[in-house]
Amino acid sequence: MLVDFNFRVILEYLPLFLTGLRSTFFIAVVSIILALITGIIACSCRISGIKIIKYPAIAYIEIVRSTPLLVQIYFLYFGLPTLGLRIPEIQTGILALMLNSGAYIAEIIRAGINSVDEGQIEAGVSSGLNYVQRMRLIILPQALGVTVPPLLGQNIVLVKDSALLSLISVMELTRCGQTMTSERFMPAEAFLTVAFFYMCIYFCLKALADWSQRKLIFREAY
Amino acid sequence: MIEFKNVNKWFDKLHVLNDINLKIPKGEVLVICGPSGSGKSTLIRCINRLEKIQQGQIIVNDTPVHDKSTNLTKLRAEIGFVFQQFHLYPHMTVLQNVMLAPVNVKKLPKAKAEKIALEKLEQVGLTEKSAAYPAQLSGGQQQRVAIARGLVMSPEIMLFDEPTSALDPEMIGEVLDVMVNLVSEGMTMCVVTHEMGFAKKVADRVLFMDEGKIVEIGNPTDFFDNPQTDRAAEFISKILTH
Ligand SMILES: Nc1ncnc2c1ncn2[C@@H]1O[C@H](COP(=O)(O)OP(=O)(O)OP(=O)(O)O)[C@@H](O)[C@H]1O
Ligand SMILES: [Mg+2]
Numbered sequence: 001m002l003v004d005f006n007f008r009v010i011l012e013y014l015p016l017f018l019t020g021l022r023s024t025f026f027i028a029v030v031s032i033i034l035a036l037i038t039g040i041i042a043c044s045c046r047i048s049g050i051k052i053i054k055y056p057a058i059a060y061i062e063i064v065r066s067t068p069l070l071v072q073i074y075f076l077y078f079g080l081p082t083l084g085l086r087i088p089e090i091q092t093g094i095l096a097l098m099l100n101s102g103a104y105i106a107e108i109i110r111a112g113i114n115s116v117d118e119g120q121i122e123a124g125v126s127s128g129l130n131y132v133q134r135m136r137l138i139i140l141p142q143a144l145g146v147t148v149p150p151l152l153g154q155n156i157v158l159v160k161d162s163a164l165l166s167l168i169s170v171m172e173l174t175r176c177g178q179t180m181t182s183e184r185f186m187p188a189e190a191f192l193t194v195a196f197f198y199m200c201i202y203f204c205l206k207a208l209a210d211w212s213q214r215k216l217i218f219r220e221a222y
Numbered sequence: 223m224i225e226f227k228n229v230n231k232w233f234d235k236l237h238v239l240n241d242i243n244l245k246i247p248k249g250e251v252l253v254i255c256g257p258s259g260s261g262k263s264t265l266i267r268c269i270n271r272l273e274k275i276q277q278g279q280i281i282v283n284d285t286p287v288h289d290k291s292t293n294l295t296k297l298r299a300e301i302g303f304v305f306q307q308f309h310l311y312p313h314m315t316v317l318q319n320v321m322l323a324p325v326n327v328k329k330l331p332k333a334k335a336e337k338i339a340l341e342k343l344e345q346v347g348l349t350e351k352s353a354a355y356p357a358q359l360s361g362g363q364q365q366r367v368a369i370a371r372g373l374v375m376s377p378e379i380m381l382f383d384e385p386t387s388a389l390d391p392e393m394i395g396e397v398l399d400v401m402v403n404l405v406s407e408g409m410t411m412c413v414v415t416h417e418m419g420f421a422k423k424v425a426d427r428v429l430f431m432d433e434g435k436i437v438e439i440g441n442p443t444d445f446f447d448n449p450q451t452d453r454a455a456e457f458i459s460k461i462l463t464h
Contacts, residue, residue, distance in 0.1 A: 119309035123368075126270055126303035127323035127375065128295040137322060141313050 006186060010193050013180045020176030021197050027090065027172060028159045028201070031097035035158065036151075038098055039105025046106060047113065057106070064103035070164055072096050077168040093165035101158045108154060112147035113139055152209035159201050173197055223248040223410050224269060224379065229278035231264065231434075238264045239275065240434040246412065248378075251405050253421040253442070254414045256431035257457060262414045265431065266381045269412070270301045283378070299327055302372025306384040308364040310356040310371070316343065317352040320371045328375065335374075342370040346400050362393030366400055373404075380404065382413040416461050418446060430454045 010017075045057035064072065073096045080087070087095070116139045124134040166175035177194035181187045224246040231239035238261045246252055254262050267273040268280055271287050271294060280287040285297055310319050317339055324335035343349050346366035356364055365385055372380055382401070386394040398420050404411065405424045415421065421428055421442045428445040430438040430453075438445060438454050449455040 117309070119305060119307055120311055122272055123303075123305065123309040123311070123371075125272060126298055126301070127371065128298040128327040129323065130295065133326050137326065138311055 006189055009180075009184055009186055010189050013176070013190075013193075016176050016179065017173070017193055017197065020171065020173040020194075023090075023171055024159070024162055024173040024197075025201070027094055027097070027162050027165065027170070028155075031094050031101065031158055031162070032155050034094065034098040035101035035105055035154075038102025039109060042102055042106035043109040043113075046110060060099075061103045061106055064100055065107075069096070069100050069161055070167070072100055073164055073168060089165070089168050089170045093162070093168060093170045096165075097158055097162060100161070101154055104154050104157075105151060108150045109143070109147055111150075112143035115146050116142045148212045149209055152205060152212060156202055156205050156209075159205065160198065163198075223250075223283060224412070225279075225281040227279040227281070229268065229275050229280060231268065231273065231275045231277075238434050239268070242278070242436060244429070244436065244439075246410065248410055249408050250426045251409075251411045251413065251424050252427050252429055253425040254412060254429045254431060255416055255421070255457070255461075256437075260431040261434040262431055263383050266303075266383060266412050266414060269379070269381060270298050270303055272303070295327060299323070299375045300377050300379065302369075302375065302377040302380040304365070304368050304372055304380065304382045304385050306388050308356070308361070308368045308388070310364055310367055312356050314355075315352065316348065316354050316356070316359070316367050319356070319367060320374050323371070323375055339370070339374055342373045343367070345373065345403070346370045347396075360393060361389045362396045365389065365393075365397045369397070369400055369404075379410045379412070382411065382415065384414050384416075386415065386417060418461060422446065430457065432457075 042057050042060060045053040046061065048054055073093070076092050076096050077089070080092070120138055121134055124138050129137065162172060163174040165172055166178060169175065173194050177187075177190040180190040184190075224244075226242045226244040229239055229242040230237070242265065254265065256262050264273055268275050269282065269287065271292075275288055282297065283300065285292055287297060310316075311322070314322065317336065320339040320342060321332075321335045324330045324338060325332060328335075330338070340349065340352065343352055346369055348363060348366055348370070351359060351363060351367075356367070359367065365388075369380075369385075385401070386397050389397065394417070398417060401411070401413070401420070402424055413420070413425075425442045427439055428442045429436055430445065430449075430451075432453050438450055440450075445454070446458055449458055
């Protein structure tokens with residue numbers, strides 16, 4: 001049992017795990033930034049009154065939310081090349097995570113915006129504030145508080161989802177565990193180590209989420 | 223000052239405003255009453271284009287409100303609007319609530335805007351609350367802040383949509399007092415309210431609406447003591463027994 005647990009082999013594979021960690025970290029950071037941009041754009045289109053940008057945004061969000069991420073990854077990885085579009089695994093992976101999280105982020109932001117009472121917007125309209133001013137001065141400051149914690153939650157999901165990229169042979173953390181397993185057949189050591197690194201990332205993001213909750217959530221004063 | 227010419231408005235099939243013709247001269251205080259759903263809110267919300275109309279014209283100070291070319295920002299700055307539910311911005315202090323429009327719409331320097339905002343807060347008797355957040359205030363105080371927020375743009379017209387209906391009875395007086403003071407300054411006012419005392423004391427005319435139509439319009443004593451239609455009589459007896 002535990003006496004059989006081989007720490008030496010973990011140490012031996014540590015350099016590999018660290019490259020995996022770096023790769024996961026890199027994929028996560030890039031995907032999160034791109035997903036945020038995608039989400040903001042999709043949300044702006046979704047809430048706009050212009051039909052030709054509103055309906056494509058709804059279609060995008062609903063397609064992503066109604067299908068498994070693995071299917072989306074496989075579609076991009078196997079499907080796109082047959083359609084004549086060839087991109088490397090890691091870019092495919094980032095694209096998949098970006099599109100997937102972007103849709104969820106769009107809905108998170110929309111919920112934040114919708115949480116602001118319609119009456120306040122009318123009060124802003126009545127005093128002559130234009131759309132951009134109302135967004136900037138009334139809606140977004142209040143939406144931010146309710147949006148940031150679920151956004152960080154979505155980022156935690158994204159980090160864990162990035163494990164699926166191991167299935168299209170992106171050399172990230174989980175893939176490193178698979179590599180070690182196939183070379184040494186020590187799955188317990190391999191995947192416990194992998195899990196440990198995911199936990200480290202998780203606790204960092206969670207600390208950030210808790211901090212933001214305390215700092216950013218606007219509470220009506222008491 | 224405000225003129226409705228053959229105004230018609232529908233919400234889908236519902237004919238909310240049915241051929242409204244109305245002239246409100248400068249300095250007039252018009253009280254609007256009528257049963258729930260009769261279109262009172264809609265009527266005054268059309269004046270600053272919170273609602274669109276489908277037919278007719280509304281003219282405020284020679285400006286056709288519902289024309290495409292109308293400068294809405296300028297128009298809305300001339301019209302203060304006070305809501306039943308106050309709708310203060312909860313993330314801003316009282317002073318910031320009142321200063322928001324002068325700084326951002328009129329582009330006044332902060333110090334100047336603050337000075338004007340404090341004057342208006344004094345006018346509604348809330349100078350000492352300027353650093354408080356809305357949630358720290360009573361309903362009556364919040365509504366007075368909302369009135370100050372409307373006044374700060376120096377409007378020529380103030381519109382009130384049931385300003386005291388969301389208030390506990392003991393707070394109604396303080397809000398009505400502020401409004402009575404406005405009347406004595408010569409403000410043009412349209413007030414949707416069922417406060418008969420207020421109407422009798424300061425209104426120049428009372429307008430009674432039902433099912434989107436102006437059923438009666440006249441001076442308050444005539445209207446309350448001697449209504450011309452059964453519907454108005456029934457309505458008055460209802461608010462009296464309340
Ligand atoms: N945005 C809207 N969409 C559809 N119908 C509406 C809308 N706003 C109001 N209505 C309907 O129009 C009618 C008139 O509404 P309005 O709010 O003007 O009445 P009101 O006289 O102010 O009533 P209350 O005393 O209850 O405030 C009502 O039947 C209402 O349900
Ligand atoms: Mg109403």
